Amino acid sequence: MSADTGWAGVNWYHFPDLAEVRARLDAGADPSGGAGCWEPPLHAAAERGALDVVAELARRVDDVDALMRGRSALWTAVAAARFDAARVLVEAGADPWLDMMSGWSPARLSLAGSEPELFGGGRSLAPEESAMVAEARRLGDLFGPPYLDGFSVACVAGIDVTEAVRRLDARVLTDNPEQLMASVDEDPEDSEARWMMWATNVPGGVVLTQPWLYGAQMPGVIKALSAGTTCYAMYANAKSGNQGSLARDGELVGWDLHPGGEPDEDDPDVLLKYLYSYQALPYCYAVTGLEPQDRRSFDGPPDAWIRIPARDWWR
Structure with missing residues (x-):
């Protein structure tokens, strides 16, 4: 979007009030433009703006259902659980059943949220989709944030601790766990501590955790663990955020992923990513089908x- 659309200097994360928005529009700002911002004003308002700003922009745009990265402003409002904003957009003519995001219209997406009757129509999710919603809420309650930075975790489907140990050519430590933890706390990056991890069986598979370092996400580790199955790993990097990686059948198929991030336009897992938005740790379990019943892992x-x-586990 060009710099002459009338929105230069606007910080859409500290949203302007109606008076400023209206003044800019009256001065010729393009209601569909967004200079200085990567998203159109209506999409930004749908997620973060006051309702009167949403209504004003919706009244002025050429197409209230215009798509940005495959989603309309209404879809953005639903995904952000801004249901009042969604109602304002529908009143302005937005179509809740407009097909987008791999078949997940705003109305269909709302069926998985906290207001499934938002748009009426008497429709419902498929049984397997409803089960995904219930599991997401359970895992969200179980692993609710905040999490500490600096840990790594690898979730592996279909194997147990014994098999994980075999695949990694690892050995089980028989030292006193309190003494082991004390040695790690003394220097988490010690040459010995960097090779130690936790391993825990959970329904559906096994979880390797290194609460103090990135070891559980190293490529060689997750490739070895994923032979004949799937492994999703994450490192909670204090500098750059959560870094996800995916291995299948011994091959690294995804790196620098964003667990807990929003879906892409043609993403086949729109529902899964919507349900685990901003829930990076539960997502790691869900994407591999693990069903932990407690937080031990x-x-x-x-x-x-x-x-x-x-x-060298980085290869």
């Missing part, structure tokens, strides 16, 4: 402390 105590061989 993340908080401890684990089923086993293990030590992997000291070698």
Whole structure:
């Protein structure tokens, strides 16, 4: 979007009030433009703006259902749980059943949210979709934020601790767990601590956790764990945010992913990513089909402390 659309200097994350928006529009600002911002004003308002600003922009745009990255302003409002803004947009002519986002219209998406009757129509999710919604709420309650930075976790479907140990050529440590934790706390980046991890069985598979470092997400680790199955791993990087990676059948198929992030336009997993928006840790479990019943796989105590061989796991 060009710099002459009338919105230069506007910070859409500290949303302007109606008076400023109206003044800019009256001065010739393009209601569909967004200089200085990567999204159109109506989409930004649908997610973060006051309702009167949403109504004003919706009244002025050429197309209230215009898409940005595959989604309309109404879809954005629903995804952000801004249901009052969604109602304002519908009153302005937005179509809740307009097909987008791999078949997930705003109205269909709303069926998975906290106001499934938002648009009426008597429709409902498929049974398997409803089950996904229920599981997302359960995992969200179980692993509710905040999380500490600096940990890594690898969720592996269909194997157990014994098999994970075998695949990594690791050994189970028999030392006193309190002494092991004390040695890690003393220096988490110590040459010995970097090779130690937790391993815990959960319904559906196994979880490897390194609460103090990135080890559980190293490419060689997740490739070895994923032989014949799927492994999704994450490192909570204090500098750059949550970094996800995906391995299938011994091959790294995704790196620098964004667990807890929003879906892309042609994403086949729109519902899954919507349900786990801003819930990075629960997403790691859900995407691999693991169903933990408690927090032990993340908080401890684990089923086993293990030590992997000291070698180059970055390949």
